[in-house]
Amino acid sequence: MSLLELTQQLMSIPSISSNREECHRALDWVIGQIGDLRGLYRHDFEYQGFRSVIFSTRPERRSGLVLNAHLDVVPAHSHQFTPEMRGNQLWGRGSYDMKGAAAVYLQLVKDLAAQNPEDRPNVQIQFVTDEEIGGHRGAERLVPEGFVGDFMIAGEPTNLNICYAAKGVYWVTVHLSGSPGHAAMPWQTQNPMGDLSRGLARLLEQYPAPSEPVWRTTATPTGILAESSHNRVPDKVSLKIDIRRVPEHTQDEIQADLQEFFPGTRIEVVQDSYAHYVDPANPWCVQLADMQQQQLGSRPQFYREHFASDARYWTNAGIPAVCWGPSGANMHADNEYLEADSLETYHRLMSLWMTRF
Structure with missing residues (x-):
């Protein structure tokens, strides 16, 4: 053939x-x-x-x-x-x-x-x-x-x-916790969505989404997971992030950024490839x-x-x-x-x- x-x-x-x-x-x-x-x-x-x-x-x-x-x-x-x-x-x-x-x-x-x-x-x-x-x-x-x-x-x-x-592949899931309750009475809850939004804003400030190909590390949010209803503040919420790092940017440096942006949270490394x-x-x-x-x-x-x-x-x-x-x-x-x-x-x-x- x-x-x-x-x-x-x-x-x-x-x-x-x-x-x-x-x-x-x-x-x-x-x-x-x-x-x-x-x-x-x-x-x-x-x-x-x-x-x-x-x-x-x-x-x-x-x-x-x-x-x-x-x-x-x-x-x-x-x-x-x-x-x-x-x-x-x-x-x-x-x-x-x-x-x-x-x-x-x-x-x-x-x-x-x-x-x-x-x-x-x-x-x-x-x-x-x-x-x-x-x-x-x-x-x-x-x-x-x-x-x-x-x-x-x-x-x-x-x-x-x-x-x-x-670029190397570095997938993480950030797990945030709070105190659940009725969404009509937010003063009685600790909403993890607030910590998520503040951390996400800092993430995107440090790693802004490029509008054209660029040789630098990118961090792209790809999903928010929360088991809740419209009228319930969740007790847990998770953020999935796809990070593509250039060879000169180490995993330890990225991990330090994530811990600064999302303090007190659990950061799960889903994939870490060279x-x-x-x-x-x-x-x-x-x-x-x-x-x-x-x-x-x-x-x-x-x-x-x-x-x-x-x-x-x-x-x-x-x-x-x-x-x-x-x-x-x-x-x-x-x-x-x-x-x-x-x-x-x-x-x-x-x-x-x-x-x-």
């Missing part, structure tokens, strides 16, 4: 992160497509019911180059799992994020299997099934298990530019950009991203890692699409890049 056909076949499997059966069906489809390994090594990994598979040219878990693709996708309308070509654009869920890159990685494994063993570079190619829900049972576990290397690439969609940094950062002057990053410039005639841009990827687990372990993948637009949206011709370009570039390891 062509790269486009491989992508379309993968897209037709509705491997939403919460559906383990379909995610594992996509994984088994990849394994089935590779067929005879011809001396390659296959490592099957499972943690808490979440499966991953790694194909390597060496028996050891550590390699020179690590490539990582996730097969899970975010929820979508049923029609989005029927791939549709519109000119050069492949529309549908997962086309851009990131079954196009996964199809390229699948083909790369087949390419490696067809090579003479002595000619194979020192590479491992990983397929995981939980990136869209944090990667806590896939990539986050693979790193301490030793599936690492000298350089790591996550095939996230970047339009063939190089993402070298991304930020992603590698110095763009790192020799591997420079060589990758040089190679692409030599092949395509233009140098890729180095840029920072606002959402997380699995690359953060490698940089947290001190391993240089970037996101670098095909072209398209509108990940997670109803109009998600992949530029189909970027598959061949990405495959050609990655094939060349692997020979350096």
